Amino acid sequence: MTQQLAFSKGHGTQNDFVLVADPDDQLALTPDDVRALTDRRAGIGGDGLIRVVPSSALPEGRAALADAPDAQWFMDYRNADGSIAEMCGNGVRVFVRFLEHLGLADLADGRALAIGTRAGVRRVRREGDQYAVEMGEWRLTGGTQALADGYDAQVRTTGLDGVRVALSVDMGNPHTVVALATDAELDGLDLTSIPEVAPVPPAGTNVEYVVPRAETHDGGGTTVGPVRMRVHERGVGETRSCGTGACAAALAVAAWAGAGAPSTWFVDVPGGRVRVRMLPDQRVELAGPAVLVAHGHVDLAELRAGLTSEPA
């Protein structure tokens, strides 16, 4: 029996997602379904899957509604391996672009739209063709003591000599940031295998590798601290961008730079550039593009069969 599922495909700086609308909370997608849909050969392909569901349908969504009664829609985010993640910075921009496409959101006149996520409410507004997200409160997982102690994690990575010290940043989801000295080190990383992090993070981590660059200015005269970044995402592998990771990277580099560090950062990833701005009260804003590239239907039954079929 066929089971047609409507989907869209979108990306933010080439961090790509399968998007499905489930306004009546009828779709019970299993981790296997997510793996099949995001599979790049047997499925549609994506770093993750995002389901649009009313916040009222999920306990985490109801918690978001208690904070912000206008957070009508909830971003149910899954990594490509089928695991659940608390938050996705590129994903939430693409989520809002998808809501606009579905006629469920109107961001005209600089209006900010509240979205429920497992990491809390995120507010998104449009800046022309870019989307700016108030990413909520961040914290150094090991506190400021981690800075004083020479950071709180150690990372071993294929393609990089020895063990490197790293700083853990909580963006609602976990991040471990490693500073590298040169572009050659960054380009030489082999991120096809999972970096070894010690102490082992209880819920896994996303690992960002950064090379800070000399300060520059944006068009408006603001001092900007550019950073190059590559990332190995928990539940995915290397991706071409990570929004929460870009925030973690900018926050770590700013913390290392100390007083006088710029409050605006451009983070250059293999898939493009995002902007990170420090806000008062330990909050941070992420801005970048959100693009929808395809709309279609997929036969879930065929997809499941295709992923599991063995050669005769």
Ligand SMILES: N[C@@H](CCC[C@H](N)C(=O)O)C(=O)O
């Ligand atoms: N690509 C995302 C982060 C997605 C979740 C991550 N893999 C995790 O497990 O925490 C982003 O843009 O933030």
